[in-house]
Structures are given as structure tokens and as C-alpha cells.
Amino acid sequence: MRAFCLLFTFSLIFSIGYTQDIQSTLEKADDFYQSNPQEKLYLHLDKYAYTAGETIWFKAYTTIGIHNFFSNLSGIANVELISPSNEVVAAIKIPLITGLGMGDLLLSDTIVEGSYRIRAYSNWMRNYDDTYFYDRTVQISNGRLDNVLTTTSVVSEEKDHRYSITLKSFAGNALAKTSVRYEIMDGGKVVDKGRTTSDEAGVATIKVNKKHQTALIQLRFENMEKMNVTKLIKAQIPQQNNQVQIFPEGGKLLVNAVNNIGVKAIQPNGLGVKAKLVVLAGADTIVSVQTNELGMGASSLFLSENTTLKAFGEFSDGSRVEVPVPEIATSGYALLVNNLNPSKVYAQLNVSPDLIDQKDMYFVVQHLGQVYFVSKQKLTKNELVYAVDKSKLPTGVVTISILNDQFMPVVERAFFSYKPENILPVEVKLDKEGYGNREKVNVKLNVGTPGDSIRYAALSASVVDLSKIKDEYSLAPNILSTLLLSSDLKGFIENPGYYFNNEVNTVDLEFLMLTQGWRSIDWKDLDTTAKHKFEPEKSLKISGYTKKLGRKAAEPNASVQLISTKNFMNFIDTLSSEDGYFEFDELLFPDSVKFLVSAKNEKGKNNIDIEINSEEKPALSVNRNAALERSDINDFYKDEISNSKQFFGELERNGLMERAIAIEEVVVRAKKKRAAENSSNLNGSGNADQIISAEDLSTCSTLEMCLAGRLMGVMFQGGIPYNTRGNVPMQVVLDGMYIEADQLSMINVADVESVEVLRNINYTAIYGSYGGNGLLIITSKTGASAMRSFTPKGLVTIQPQGIHVNRTFYKPAYDVSDEAKFNRDLRTTIHWEPSLVADKDGQTSFQFFTSDGKGKYVMVIEGIDLGGRIGRKAIEFEVK
Missing domain, CATH: 2.60.40.2840 (Immunoglobulin-like)
Incomplete structure (x- = not known):
């Protein structure tokens, strides 16, 4: 490709007698392009809004440059779920094979309703502005454990904005005389906090100083089931005029x-808002x-x-x-x-x-x-x-x-x-014009044209019951709008799908291009020699430094081993460099795997300190799609929540989903016990789902014996605490230090002042990725050492982030006699098919069953062929 571009450029230059200087400039520009390939990433989501208990299913497409060939540059993609308070609440790594990958994000029962961001990027993309990361705002509601609807109104007063927030149950009952704690957060900092009580109609009133125009109001209170609920209210700016630029x-x-x-x-x-601009010169x-x-x-x-x-x-x-x-x-x-x-x-x-x-x-x-x-x-x-x-x-x-x-x-x-021939034609054929409930739908896809020499393509398909979504799917971001437009433009693009809704809207695209900033090069600085800070990530890597024991000086030429705790006979080794640096690369391992890193100096002694490099995550910038952020999500999606509750009930009845957390697991009576005042709990001492005091621990000989059976929603396996929600190991924090869960046996129970259990996302969110599986916060008695003095030398235990292990999308098959039957099938995502591949003739197929929902369904097909042509097709069909 580069040779062709240079030949084409040079032929133009020589044919019209350009000087050597312009030729040199164009060569520099081409060298800059070659050394700074543009990698782009798009996620095809199964639908447009979600609720707690559901899974976000996605297919990743990664391409290179404006021609959108499949990228072989990166082998790993990072996908993050970012909360309305701008915190990463879930982060996974998925492998990319020839630019393609799949993944999912499970939304916990306790997730706080609000406008979330799904952000995705490769390590290489971090060399450039995060404006060009994949970044999409999705609305997430919670009727799983929240069960509270809010409606917010705001009135401007002399110095403040007065917010009136109505709290009601899903049945419409007001949460009257409810104590509400609130915090006003602006710029990531708490600028005000206090308490208020809702009135007889369930209205809580909070005043926010006008200088905090971008504030986020966080509410904490108990719902009618006496469960802790957190709400996030986005600041509103009342009584302002529209603007024209x-x-x-x-x-x-x-x-x-x-x-x-x-x-x-x-x-x-x-x-945007429809308007008329009038420009006058004098009176004309x-x-x-x-x-x-x-x-x-x-x-x-x-x-x-x-x-x-x-x-x-x-x-x-x-x-x-x-x-x-x-x-x-x-x-x-x-x-x-x-x-x-x-x-x-x-x-x-x-x-x-x-x-x-x-x-x-x-x-x-x-x-x-x-x-x-x-x-x-x-x-x-x-x-x-x-x-x-x-x-x-x-x-x-x-x-x-x-x-x-x-x-x-x-x-x-x-x-x-725009050239129409650069868009991949996608033809969808259904075996019938209309369908009944729980009926099989056979779909045939045909991509490309008979004249194409290559018709192989990677595709994905989603089918959604339109009656169960409020969002306009034709306006949402899609594969065309992201890879052809958003990846090169700065700022917020409203309704990006509007420009590529089964055809390209060239006229309105011109309006957009006149009013939007774009990605460009600096002609004054076409440096191709500068080293990039972030290299393409082909696989996982574990690196660090060996240092002399108790000193900052490097321990060179140390023998370093990486040992899997799953199989102690399975290890790899290397030597550290003169500055002590060592690296294990070309690794692929699943999440939650622990490793031992051991080191010995040249004399075979283990008198070495091992320092493991932690992965540097990109900063969280302001949401460029902030205009799409909402408050009162539960109220807006209450019909969808009602449908999901019924469907979850069917999944629970058939053993396909865990029941929502029992009320007893978050009853606040446990908080009567006081946590240690010097607790390292980032939420503040005592702000936990459960507290075990020193008095509770006085009758046990070991800490595990004291805690096993007492911690609600926690079970012990091999001495390690596991969160029953997902059966995942919990993070243990001792006096502010993150320790391995299997080190609980080394803690002297007599030296423990309190143990705080954090499982609710209200408490775990502040810990970011460390809090994803829940935490045990252990606080020592003042002046006591809860750990034995022995610290192993030349040995550390690590649990680096591995590759996400994908879940399986559940597909009911109603033509199988022993299939678990639903009394009511109220799925929103009817079908998710991420791994479609069109053959040499451009053909592939799949099938699925409709649900009990009647009305229109929409099927969205997206994909890319080997020539870089992007295709998308959305069709509606009727279920009667």
C-alpha cells in the first residue's frame, strides 16, 4: 500500500514538474502516516439500554486507517464500564484475532442507575488523544435491588438551584419521611454534604450553589425493603437561552x-435545536x-x-x-x-x-x-x-x-x-414475512456483489424486541458512523446513526463537517523518529525490577521465574538486565489467575526485593457525550424494568440465573457494631454492608474460623473468601494494604479490631477495579501488628489482569422437547450472534426463536469484508 501511494504521489509530482522541496514535504507526510498508523475500534452492542442483572454483549471490530482493513497491529483490546461519577466499575481485556474480538459485561444487581460510558481502546491508541477512543453512553436502570423511582425538578433561586427529588416505589408509593444523606460532587471532589428528610409526598429538597454548574448529586437512603440505595442526579441548568454559533x-x-x-x-x-439565523447588514x-x-x-x-x-x-x-x-x-x-x-x-x-x-x-x-x-x-x-x-x-x-x-x-x-462502492452491500432474507410467538426464524445473509473477487466478511447480528426499548435504534452510533466519521472528528456528535441509516446522508454530513473539529496533522512537526510511549500490545506482559534487599539499587542479572499457582511445575524464567529490569511477554492467561514471581541473585541467594510494574490506565476525561447523560433513569425505563423482572423470575425458576440478594444480606442492623475508628475503609469507618467487631472474634482461634458462616454473602474455599454473587475471590485489605486472600491464615485474630464487608456497589465503586468482587477491610488494634513478622524474600504473589473469559449467550430452543420452558418469555435481546463469517460466495446464515412479545422486532447486521468495506443493514419484521 505504501509503495502504491508513493508511486502515485511521485508520478503526480514529476508529471507537473514539482520542486524537490514539495516532494520532500510529501515524503515526510507519508513517512509520518506510515509510522503513525491510525487504529480504530468499534463495539457492536446487542442493544441500546440495559438494566441490572443483564449482560452487555459486544463484538469488537478493530481496523487500520481510512481504508478500514482489519488490524493486525494490536492483539488486546481494553473495554471499560465507567459510572456516572466517572469511575471505572468494570474493566476487561479481550483478545483480538485479526482485528476481531468478543466480550461481555455483567451488570451486578447492585449497580447504581444512571448514564454509563462504555470505553474501548488498544494500547497503541493511547499514543493519541482519547477523543478517538470508542466511547459510548448507555443508560442503565436498576429494578433488581433498587426498586425506587425518582423524578427531579429544579428551580433557580438567588444563590442556589433548589432540587426537588420525588422518591417513589415501583408500585407508586411515596417514600415519606425518609432520611436522605447527600453529597454534592464537582470536579471529582465533594464540595458539600448533609442530610435531609423527604416530606409526606416523598419529596426530598436539596440546594446546590450556582457555581457548581456541572455538579453530581449523590443520594443515599433506605428503600421500603430497608435496603441501601444510591442515586446519582445530574446537575440541571434551568432558565437558560438557546445559542447559535x-x-x-x-x-x-x-x-x-x-x-x-x-x-x-x-x-x-x-x-441541537431547529432554528433560523438571520444576518443583517444595516437594515438589510x-x-x-x-x-x-x-x-x-x-x-x-x-x-x-x-x-x-x-x-x-x-x-x-x-x-x-x-x-x-x-x-x-x-x-x-x-x-x-x-x-x-x-x-x-x-x-x-x-x-x-x-x-x-x-x-x-x-x-x-x-x-x-x-x-x-x-x-x-x-x-x-x-x-x-x-x-x-x-x-x-x-x-x-x-x-x-x-x-x-x-x-x-x-x-x-x-x-x-463518499463512494457508494466502498460500502459493503448486505442482503437479509427471512424465510417468512411474519412470525408467531416462540417460532423459529431462519435468516440468510448475502454480502458483496457477484462481481467481487473477494466476498469473505466477518459479521455480527443482534435481534431486539422493539416494543421493549425506548431508544431510537436508527439514531444510535453504528459501525459506519464510528469507523467512517466519529473516529476522525472531535467533540459530541448528536445522533450519529442519522447520517448512516441504511444510506449515507451527504447533505447533512456537509453541515456537520462545517461545524465540527477534526483529527489532523501538524505540518510543522512531521517527526517520524520520536519513540512512541505506548507500543502495540500483542499479548499480555508481566514486568518489574529486581533490587538489592532493602535498597533502591538494582540487582542485575538476577534469575527470575514466573510460576503459575495452578500448576507449580509450569514456569518460565528470564534474567534481569543491568538495571534490574525483567519481562515476561507473549503471555495469555485468563482473569483471576495468580502467579508467584521468584528471584535469586548471581550467587543463587534470594536476598532480593522484587518490584512488579503496575499497569498504567489512561486518565478518565470528561464525557464528550455529556449531552446524553440523564437523571431519573428508573422512571424513564420503568416499563422495561417491569418486563426484565418477569423475565429474570423465569430465569431464576429454571436455574439459569441467581436470585437477587436476600434482604437479610444488607440489613443495616449490623451497622450498630462499630468499626475501628482508624479503619482504612475509603467510604469512611463503618460504611459497610456488615461489620464484625473484636468482641465477635474473641471466641475463635483463627480468623477464618471466626468469619466462616458469619459473613453474609461470603463463603470460604481453601481459606479464601469468595463472594457468593458470581463465586469470585474477594480482595482483602489489611490496614490499608492490599494483601492476598490466602494470607488470612497469617493474621493473628487477637490483634484484629474489626472486619468490614463491602459487597454493595455503593461501597465497592470507590475502589475501582479492586472492588469488582467485593472486599474485606481488616483493621488492626492500635499499636498491634496483625501480620506475623515473617516476610518471604525473593518471592511475591501477583494477580495481574488476564484475558476475560466470555459468558455464553442463552438461546432458548422451543423445538426441543426437553428444553426448559418459560411460562413467559419476555426477552428484550431476542438473539445475539457475534461470530458470523460470510464464505467465498458472500453467504452465511443463522436461526433463532421469537419470544412471547408481539409487535415489531428489529434485526441489525454489521460487519467488514477483507477489502475493508463496511456494511450495515437494519430490518424490521412482525411477530403476531
């Missing part, structure tokens, strides 16, 4: 020239622009000298706002691009008279340094017109760069290049 094409309005402008009208919540209207439903539009206007402009926006409710007009420049460049011609892209460069210097100007069409077209004109007049054949361009976001004789851009503009 003007974006000159090319960044500048130029006098005595025709200028293109983009228009964007937004509501206070960040969502020189342009009037009507936006689309997403608040975007465009127009052109000619600006004479000494023109004074005023502008205002009008909205359907009759309101009107004044609109700032960009400064009109008397010197500079302005660009007009026409991308609506079916065969060519035209660009006109307008130049002020003082800059007409007879020197060369270069018209370059490129994507992150990969050049697709170059032409040259001398700057002899105030208008230069360029054109490029669309057949020479790929499909996706490309950039027009106008370079001066010093090969620096004077103006740039991104546009969406």
Missing part, C-alpha cells in the same frame, strides 16, 4: 469575497439560514468593505437571541468547498489583494499524511479554483490542505468523501 469555512470571513458559513444552534443541554437581510432538526445549516454571503453585521437566531417557541458574528478580515484567505457534485470535489481559495505574490500554492487532499491528490497554481489572482475526481479518494473524513510556497497550510478544511 457561526463557523466560517476555512476559519475566517474575508472582505470583498464570497464566504461560506456553517450554523449550529444548541440548547442549554448541548443538544443579507442571509437567512434555516437549520435542520439537529440545529445545523449552511449558506454563503458576500461581504463588502465597511460592512457591519448583526445576527440573531429565532426559535419555534418565538424566542430570539443575538448571535456573535466573527470578525471580518481585510487580509487573509477564505475557502469554499463544494462536495455535493456526484463526481468531483471543487474548492475555491479566495485571497486578499495584499497576499497575491505570484508564488506557488499547493492543493493537497490527504488523510493524516497519506496524500491522495496534489495540484499547484501560482497566486496570480484573488480566486484560485481546484478540483479533484472523487474516484481518486477513499470513503471517510479527508482534509483539504492549501499549502503556501513554504509548504505550510494557510487554510484547511475537512470534508466527508
Whole structure:
């Protein structure tokens, strides 16, 4: 590919007599492109909103560059679930094989309702702005253990915003006279906290200082079943006007020239709103622009000298706002691009008279340094017109760069290049036009065209009961909008699926490109020698340093072994370097596997300290899709929660799902016992699901003997505490130190002041990934040492994050006589098929059974072929 691009570029250069300097610049741009490949990642989710107890199923597609070939660069993808309070509550690693992977995220019974983010990235992608990570906002409700609906209203007062939050049960009963603790969080810090009590109607009132415009209000209270509930309320900004912005094409309005402008009208919540922009020169209207439903539009206007402009926006409710007009420049460049011609892209460069210097100007069409077209004109007049054949361009976001004789851009503009032949045709055939309940549906897929030389493709399919979702699936992010658009644009894109809903909306895409920032290169710094901080992650790695015992100095040439605790005969070894560094790479192991790392110096002695490198996670930036964040999720999705409760009941009855946690497991009477005041509990001493005091421990000889059978929702296996919710080992924290669970036997029970059990996500979320399986917080008596003094030398136990072990999607088969029968089948996700592969003829098939739900179902097929063509097809069918 590189040889072809260079040959194509050079042939253009030599054919029109370019100088060696422009050739050198283009070579640098191509070298930059080759050394900085753009890796993109998309997750096809099974549906659009979820509730506690469900699983988020996904298929990962990872591609390289604008041509979207399957990526062989990375072998691991990181997938995270980020809470409304901007904390990672789940993180998994999935293997990528030729750019493809699968995974799932189980939503615990105790997850707090709210707007969550699913973020996915490869290690290589971390070298660039996290704006280009896959980052999608999904709504998650909880009717599993929460069972409380909130409705929030806000009124602006002199200094505060007064929030009125109504608390009701799912049956509609008010939570009257309920004590509510609250915290106001802004910028990740608690800026205010207190208590309030709901009135007879269940309304709790909280005041938030107006300076905290982006605050998050966290509520804690007991529901009618006496279970702890946490709610997160997103700050609302009442009584603000809509806004309208003007974006000159090319960044500048130029006098005595025709200028293109983009228009964007937004509501206070960040969502677009339909509006009309009127621009006046004196008393005369020189342009009037009507936006689309997403608040975007465009127009052109000619600006004479000494023109004074005023502008205002009008909205359907009759309101009107004044609109700032960009400064009109008397010197500079302005660009007009026409991308609506079916065969060519035209660009006109307008130049002020003082800059007409007879020197060369270069018209370059490129994507992150990969050049697709170059032409040259001398700057002899105030208008230069360029054109490029669309057949020479790929499909996706490309950039027009106008370079001066010093090969620096004077103006740039991104546009969406579209060629229908770059989209993978997907044909879906059902064996019937309509279906009944619990009836088998046979689906045949055909991708590509008979003229294609290659028709192999990787595909995934989801089927959803439309009657059980509130979200408009045609507007949600999809594989086309993500890999062709979002991966190259900055900021929030409202309703990205709108531009690729079974066809490409080229007109509205132009409006979007005029009002959105994009991913670009810095022509001044095309450095290809700088070492990247993050290398492509092909497999898992464990690394660290060997150091002299009790010292910071390195222990070089130490023999280091990595031993699996699953099989002590299975180990690998290496030598540490002169600075003590050692590394075990090309590893693949599942999550929750423990290893021993042992080391001996050159004399065969184990007098060595071993320091294991911890994985550095990317920072959590502000949600770029914050406009999609909501409060009162349970109330919005209460019908869906009701359906899910009934379906969960069927799963529990058939032994396919654990029952919701018994009320006794979180009864607050255990909190009457006091935890140690010096507890390291990050929630604060005593804020736990259960507390075991020193008095409770006084009759036991060992700590495990004291705790076994006393901890609700915890069982001991081989001396290790396991959370019964998922049967996973819990994290043990001793006096603020994370220790291995099997070290409980080394703790002197007489020296323990208290043990706090954290299982509810209200308490575990603050620990991030360490709290995913629950924690035991053990606090020693003041002045006592709860651990025996023996510390092994040259040996450490580690539990690095491994590869996620996928769950199995449950598929009922109603044509099998011994199949577990549901009394009521109220699934929302009817079917999930992540591993479809189209053969050499472009064909594949699958089958599934409908549920008891009647009405319309939607089937979404997404995928990519070996030529990098992306395909998507969404069809609806009827179940009667």
C-alpha cells in the first residue's frame, strides 16, 4: 500500500514538474502516516439500554486507517464500564484475532442507575488523544435491588438551584419521611454534604450553589425493603437561552469575497435545536439560514468593505437571541468547498489583494499524511479554483490542505468523501414475512456483489424486541458512523446513526463537517523518529525490577521465574538486565489467575526485593457525550424494568440465573457494631454492608474460623473468601494494604479490631477495579501488628489482569422437547450472534426463536469484508 501511494504521489509530482522541496514535504507526510498508523475500534452492542442483572454483549471490530482493513497491529483490546461519577466499575481485556474480538459485561444487581460510558481502546491508541477512543453512553436502570423511582425538578433561586427529588416505589408509593444523606460532587471532589428528610409526598429538597454548574448529586437512603440505595442526579441548568454559533469555512470571513458559513444552534443541554439565523447588514437581510432538526445549516454571503453585521437566531417557541458574528478580515484567505457534485470535489481559495505574490500554492487532499491528490497554481489572482475526481479518494473524513510556497497550510478544511462502492452491500432474507410467538426464524445473509473477487466478511447480528426499548435504534452510533466519521472528528456528535441509516446522508454530513473539529496533522512537526510511549500490545506482559534487599539499587542479572499457582511445575524464567529490569511477554492467561514471581541473585541467594510494574490506565476525561447523560433513569425505563423482572423470575425458576440478594444480606442492623475508628475503609469507618467487631472474634482461634458462616454473602474455599454473587475471590485489605486472600491464615485474630464487608456497589465503586468482587477491610488494634513478622524474600504473589473469559449467550430452543420452558418469555435481546463469517460466495446464515412479545422486532447486521468495506443493514419484521 505504501509503495502504491508513493508511486502515485511521485508520478503526480514529476508529471507537473514539482520542486524537490514539495516532494520532500510529501515524503515526510507519508513517512509520518506510515509510522503513525491510525487504529480504530468499534463495539457492536446487542442493544441500546440495559438494566441490572443483564449482560452487555459486544463484538469488537478493530481496523487500520481510512481504508478500514482489519488490524493486525494490536492483539488486546481494553473495554471499560465507567459510572456516572466517572469511575471505572468494570474493566476487561479481550483478545483480538485479526482485528476481531468478543466480550461481555455483567451488570451486578447492585449497580447504581444512571448514564454509563462504555470505553474501548488498544494500547497503541493511547499514543493519541482519547477523543478517538470508542466511547459510548448507555443508560442503565436498576429494578433488581433498587426498586425506587425518582423524578427531579429544579428551580433557580438567588444563590442556589433548589432540587426537588420525588422518591417513589415501583408500585407508586411515596417514600415519606425518609432520611436522605447527600453529597454534592464537582470536579471529582465533594464540595458539600448533609442530610435531609423527604416530606409526606416523598419529596426530598436539596440546594446546590450556582457555581457548581456541572455538579453530581449523590443520594443515599433506605428503600421500603430497608435496603441501601444510591442515586446519582445530574446537575440541571434551568432558565437558560438557546445559542447559535457561526463557523466560517476555512476559519475566517474575508472582505470583498464570497464566504461560506456553517450554523449550529444548541440548547442549554448541548443538544441541537431547529432554528433560523438571520444576518443583517444595516437594515438589510443579507442571509437567512434555516437549520435542520439537529440545529445545523449552511449558506454563503458576500461581504463588502465597511460592512457591519448583526445576527440573531429565532426559535419555534418565538424566542430570539443575538448571535456573535466573527470578525471580518481585510487580509487573509477564505475557502469554499463544494462536495455535493456526484463526481468531483471543487474548492475555491479566495485571497486578499495584499497576499497575491505570484508564488506557488499547493492543493493537497490527504488523510493524516497519506496524500491522495496534489495540484499547484501560482497566486496570480484573488480566486484560485481546484478540483479533484472523487474516484481518486477513499470513503471517510479527508482534509483539504492549501499549502503556501513554504509548504505550510494557510487554510484547511475537512470534508466527508463518499463512494457508494466502498460500502459493503448486505442482503437479509427471512424465510417468512411474519412470525408467531416462540417460532423459529431462519435468516440468510448475502454480502458483496457477484462481481467481487473477494466476498469473505466477518459479521455480527443482534435481534431486539422493539416494543421493549425506548431508544431510537436508527439514531444510535453504528459501525459506519464510528469507523467512517466519529473516529476522525472531535467533540459530541448528536445522533450519529442519522447520517448512516441504511444510506449515507451527504447533505447533512456537509453541515456537520462545517461545524465540527477534526483529527489532523501538524505540518510543522512531521517527526517520524520520536519513540512512541505506548507500543502495540500483542499479548499480555508481566514486568518489574529486581533490587538489592532493602535498597533502591538494582540487582542485575538476577534469575527470575514466573510460576503459575495452578500448576507449580509450569514456569518460565528470564534474567534481569543491568538495571534490574525483567519481562515476561507473549503471555495469555485468563482473569483471576495468580502467579508467584521468584528471584535469586548471581550467587543463587534470594536476598532480593522484587518490584512488579503496575499497569498504567489512561486518565478518565470528561464525557464528550455529556449531552446524553440523564437523571431519573428508573422512571424513564420503568416499563422495561417491569418486563426484565418477569423475565429474570423465569430465569431464576429454571436455574439459569441467581436470585437477587436476600434482604437479610444488607440489613443495616449490623451497622450498630462499630468499626475501628482508624479503619482504612475509603467510604469512611463503618460504611459497610456488615461489620464484625473484636468482641465477635474473641471466641475463635483463627480468623477464618471466626468469619466462616458469619459473613453474609461470603463463603470460604481453601481459606479464601469468595463472594457468593458470581463465586469470585474477594480482595482483602489489611490496614490499608492490599494483601492476598490466602494470607488470612497469617493474621493473628487477637490483634484484629474489626472486619468490614463491602459487597454493595455503593461501597465497592470507590475502589475501582479492586472492588469488582467485593472486599474485606481488616483493621488492626492500635499499636498491634496483625501480620506475623515473617516476610518471604525473593518471592511475591501477583494477580495481574488476564484475558476475560466470555459468558455464553442463552438461546432458548422451543423445538426441543426437553428444553426448559418459560411460562413467559419476555426477552428484550431476542438473539445475539457475534461470530458470523460470510464464505467465498458472500453467504452465511443463522436461526433463532421469537419470544412471547408481539409487535415489531428489529434485526441489525454489521460487519467488514477483507477489502475493508463496511456494511450495515437494519430490518424490521412482525411477530403476531
